[in-house]
Structures are given as structure tokens and as C-alpha cells.
Amino acid sequence: MAGNSIGKAFVITTFGESHGDYIGVLIDGCPAGLSLTNSEIDEELAKRIPKQSKIVSERKERDTVQIFSGVFNGVTTGAPICLVVKNKEMLSSDYELIKDLPRPGHADYPARIRYGGFNDYRGGGRFSGRGTVALIMAGTIAKKLLALQKIEVLAFTKAIGKIEMEKTISFDEVRKLRYESSVRCPDLASSELMEKSIIKAKSEGNSVGGIVECVSLNVPAGVGDPVFDSLDSDIAKIILAIPAVKGVDFGVGFMAAKLKGSENNDQYALRDDKIVTTSNNAGGILGGLSSGMPIILSVAFKPTPSIGVDQKTVNLKTMKETKLKIAGRHDPCVVPKAVPVVESAVAIVLIDHLMRGGFLPNVIRENK
Numbered sequence: 001m002a003g004n005s006i007g008k009a010f011v012i013t014t015f016g017e018s019h020g021d022y023i024g025v026l027i028d029g030c031p032a033g034l035s036l037t038n039s040e041i042d043e044e045l046a047k048r049i050p051k052q053s054k055i056v057s058e059r060k061e062r063d064t065v066q067i068f069s070g071v072f073n074g075v076t077t078g079a080p081i082c083l084v085v086k087n088k089e090m091l092s093s094d095y096e097l098i099k100d101l102p103r104p105g106h107a108d109y110p111a112r113i114r115y116g117g118f119n120d121y122r123g124g125g126r127f128s129g130r131g132t133v134a135l136i137m138a139g140t141i142a143k144k145l146l147a148l149q150k151i152e153v154l155a156f157t158k159a160i161g162k163i164e165m166e167k168t169i170s171f172d173e174v175r176k177l178r179y180e181s182s183v184r185c186p187d188l189a190s191s192e193l194m195e196k197s198i199i200k201a202k203s204e205g206n207s208v209g210g211i212v213e214c215v216s217l218n219v220p221a222g223v224g225d226p227v228f229d230s231l232d233s234d235i236a237k238i239i240l241a242i243p244a245v246k247g248v249d250f251g252v253g254f255m256a257a258k259l260k261g262s263e264n265n266d267q268y269a270l271r272d273d274k275i276v277t278t279s280n281n282a283g284g285i286l287g288g289l290s291s292g293m294p295i296i297l298s299v300a301f302k303p304t305p306s307i308g309v310d311q312k313t314v315n316l317k318t319m320k321e322t323k324l325k326i327a328g329r330h331d332p333c334v335v336p337k338a339v340p341v342v343e344s345a346v347a348i349v350l351i352d353h354l355m356r357g358g359f360l361p362n363v364i365r366e367n368k
Helices: 038-048 108-114 122-127 129-147 171-180 188-203 231-240 253-258 335-356
Strands: 011-016 022-028 065-069 081-086 152-160 210-217 245-250 268-271 274-277 295-301 311-315 320-324
Touching: 011 129, 022 129, 038 065, 038 129, 038 335, 081 129, 108 122, 122 129, 129 152, 129 335, 152 171, 152 188, 152 335, 171 210, 210 335, 231 245, 231 295, 231 335, 245 253, 295 335
Parallel strands: none
Antiparallel strands: 011 022, 022 081, 065 081, 152 210, 210 295, 245 295, 268 274, 311 320
């Protein structure tokens, strides 16, 4: 099963399945001298699980990282860093009963065809959202490296189902309020409505999707590589690797197709002797390179496909049509858990491109 690595200077390789013993990540390229503790990573992992139990799955593992290599006396050594989390709260028996019944909306059927039925089907196996734990672990390191350059990545929930955040929120409010909300929305009034929509869908045995927005601040201009290694191409690649993601756009995104050039173009100006743009419709990226403005992207998540409603499927053993109602513990909405995942994924790509482009020479030594 190839395709488990991303990056060129800051390279991560993820491993593990939903119901396997561990989820893990190997990080190669982190410079020596960065302070790193288990508690820092555990703190980031804890952000996956909202405190409001009504809106998440009953599978609530307290993830605790184990650092197997690359860290000595609380400091990175420059060697590959191996981080793992043990899986604990699995109920694999739920999947034995439906192993021949591909779940609508899941990767069960194409995965069975691709790997001849040898893949781990329990909980979605390698295709499960549980694997996003690896991105958060690697993202913790990426964000620490970015912070040395005063670069910050902030993700938050912008919409759940048909409920959209209407209030204009400042970056300071996003920073302070997003994790005050069970759905990770910094507009607390909209947050209540979003939470109610999730609870309602759950009570009906159904699910809802939503949108996560991510903002990266203080990224210098010129980060990225043409043509197929462009900054937005690589960000889109890692974002689309997050389970349940069905779309990503930058700046005004698809709305740009409805604008005239005079409306869409971000015009240049000087502010405190610094070149800026008077708008940011491009979302901080032009020609695959950062423009120096905040990098803004939106990520669309589909409704959780595991629902307690009768759905049609085919029994792959008998080759007869049948019906399936999915039991077990499933999130009625994956968006709240996805917020720190999106944040980590973007941070991983940013630090990789900054290192590749020579924007971080001797980053540890300069900040000792």
C-alpha cells in the first residue's frame, strides 16, 4: 500500500489502522535542537475530542503519545522522529457481521477490489478518520517550528450543515474562542445552532457535514515551487487525504468564477513600507507562491457515512442486494474533530515548503 508519505524536506510517513494496535507517524527532516515533550503532543491530540459528548462518537480514547526515536532529553536530535498512539476503545465485532456488506459512502468496496480482500476492514482500517491522529502528532512539531518564525495556523468551523457562521470574526477572536465551542466555532451564537443541528441529526440516526476554514498568518511572500509542487497544490493534496473531505478552495474559491477581473484582482498598496494587497480574494497564494497575505482556505466535509438509517447495498459473498443499517459508535458530524486535523495538515506543508525554499536557515540556532 504505497502513498503514505508527503513532503520533501520535512517528510512524514503515517502508518496504522483504525482497529490495529497503533496509529503512528515517522517524521524525517526536523532539525536538531527543538524542545519537544510528550505533554505538548498530548495537548494537541486532546483537541480532537469536544467535551460535549452528545455531538461525538462514544469511542473516546484518551490519546497518549509514545516517542520511540529522535528525541533525547526533551530535545530533537535531528534523527527521524517516531511517534505512536495505542488504539484502545475498539469494538471489532461490530464489523465482523458486515464484512461482506460494503457500507454506502465508505471505501469498503473499492478497497476490497484494490487489495483483493486482504485489507483490514475493521472500522475502515487504513481509510478511517482515526488515522488523522498521525497528522496531529506531526503537526505539533510543524507548528512549533513555524512559531519560531512567528507563523501561526488557525482553523475553525465555519459551517455545520445549513448553519453558517454569519458574524465577522477577527483573528484574535478565532484564536481565543474556537476551542471554547464544542463545534470549534468562534461565533458562539452560531455555535449553539450548529450543536443543535448535530444533535437533531443524531436523534434521527443521521449525520451532517460542514466547512472548516483555515488561516495562516505571517507567511512570507514567495513560498512555494512551480509547477506541480506549488504551495496550494501541496496543501490541497494533504487536505484531500483527510477522510470525508470532498472539496477545498482558496480565498473566494468558486465565487471567483462569478466575478469580473476588476472585482477579483487583489490590488497592491503600501502599509508601513510593506507591500500588501487591498483585498485577499486569492487567499494569499498566486501562481502557486505565497503572496505575503494571510493564506485562507475552506475545506468541505461530507456527512458521516455511518448512519442508523436503512440503506441499500450488495452482499459480496452471495452477490445479492440487501439492506444495511449501520450499528456501532459513530460521529454524527466529523467537523469538530477535523478542525485540529486541518490546522496540522496545513502546518506540515508550510514548514516543508519553507525549509525547501531556504526560508528557515538555522532556525533552531537563531532562536536559542
